[in-house]
Amino acid sequence: QAYLGKVTSPVEITASLDDSDKSREMRALLQDIAALSDKLTFIERHDSNERTPSFALNRLGSEAGVRFAGIPMGHEFTSLVLALLQVGGHPPKVEADVLEQIANLKGDYVFETYISLSCQNCPEVVQALNLMAVINPNIRHVMVDGALYQDEVNERKIMAVPTIFLNGVEFGAGRMGVDEILPKLDQGAQAREAKKL
Numbered sequence: 001q002a003y004l005g006k007v008t009s010p011v012e013i014t015a016s017l018d019d020s021d022k023s024r025e026m027r028a029l030l031q032d033i034a035a036l037s038d039k040l041t042f043i044e045r046h047d048s049n050e051r052t053p054s055f056a057l058n059r060l061g062s063e064a065g066v067r068f069a070g071i072p073m074g075h076e077f078t079s080l081v082l083a084l085l086q087v088g089g090h091p092p093k094v095e096a097d098v099l100e101q102i103a104n105l106k107g108d109y110v111f112e113t114y115i116s117l118s119c120q121n122c123p124e125v126v127q128a129l130n131l132m133a134v135i136n137p138n139i140r141h142v143m144v145d146g147a148l149y150q151d152e153v154n155e156r157k158i159m160a161v162p163t164i165f166l167n168g169v170e171f172g173a174g175r176m177g178v179d180e181i182l183p184k185l186d187q188g189a190q191a192r193e194a195k196k197l
Contacts, residue, residue, distance in 0.1 A: 003081050004037040007088030012041050015055035016048035022148060023053040026071050030055060033080075039088060051149065054142070057087045063140075065133035070145025074117035079126040079143065086134045094131065098178060102135045105185055111141040112165040114149075114158050121175035122162040128178045129164070 013030050017023040027044065034042035050056075054069035064087045072080040086092055092099070111129045115122035129141040146153045146161060156165070164171045172184070 001036045003085060004033075004040070004088075006085055006090045007037055007039045009087075009089035010039050010041065010060040011084060011088045012043055012058045012060060013055055014043045014045060014058060016045050016050045016052045018046065018052050020053065022071065026053045026055065029071060029073075033084075040084070051142070051144070053148075057083050059087060063137075065137065065140035066130045067140070067142040069142050070115070070117070070148050072117075072143065075120055075123050076115065076117055076126060076143065079123050079130065082127055083130045083134070086131060092131055092134075094178065098182070099135060101182055101186060102132050102139075102178070105132075105136055105138065107138060108167070109136075109139045109185065110167050111139070111171070112144055113141065114144045114146045114153060114156075114161055114163045114165075116146055116161045119161045125162045125164060125176050128176065128181055131178065132181070 013034055015026060015030055017027055030042050034040040050067065051069040053071075054067055056063070056067040058064050066083050066087060068076075068080065068083075070076075111133075113122070113125050113129060115126060126141075126143045129139075130143075133139045133141040144152065146158065152158075156163075156170075160173055162175070163173045164176070172181075
């Protein structure tokens with residue numbers, strides 16, 4: 001509740017749910033969270049083509065590109081709280097030039113990060129990609145709980161978490177922060193660094 005007091009802009013928590021136990025669990029969690037701040041609104045959808053159960057955090061009337069396909073408990077609860085703050089307008093603790101670099105990325109990026117709720121290295125990746133999605137409208141990110149979406153894990157032959165996919169192709173695995181992800185995306189970064197020198 002103390003953290004949610006820092007949310008300055010309205011946030012819509014839009015959930016894609018069905019009649020499963022996991023959907024009921026997700027609904028209960030999201031309703032509890034939405035009740036903690038008048039800036040948060042819980043919306044339930046049943047006709048979505050997204051993974052079910054999952055939920056997105058959006059600014060009023062615009063997509064923030066952040067989705068959780070899973071119930072972010074355990075280590076991932078921090079990722080959820082941070083995403084709520086960032087989507088809700090609270091400034092991230094990141095250097096201004098890094099934010100600018102993220103904002104200036106061209107092209108479309110759809111990231112999927114497969115995690116497990118007991119994984120200690122997963123939140124760093126989830127938080128980095130959520131932040132990037134909040135800052136740049138060309139970036140979208142979904143956290144996928146491998147235990148909940150076991151078929152996808154088998155289909156994509158995922159052996160370890162976190163494993164990151166970008167536009168359907170494996171992008172990386174293991175712990176990564178914004179500083180490791182950005183150079184892999186930003187083709188002009190080296191030229192700018194050289195210019196600085």
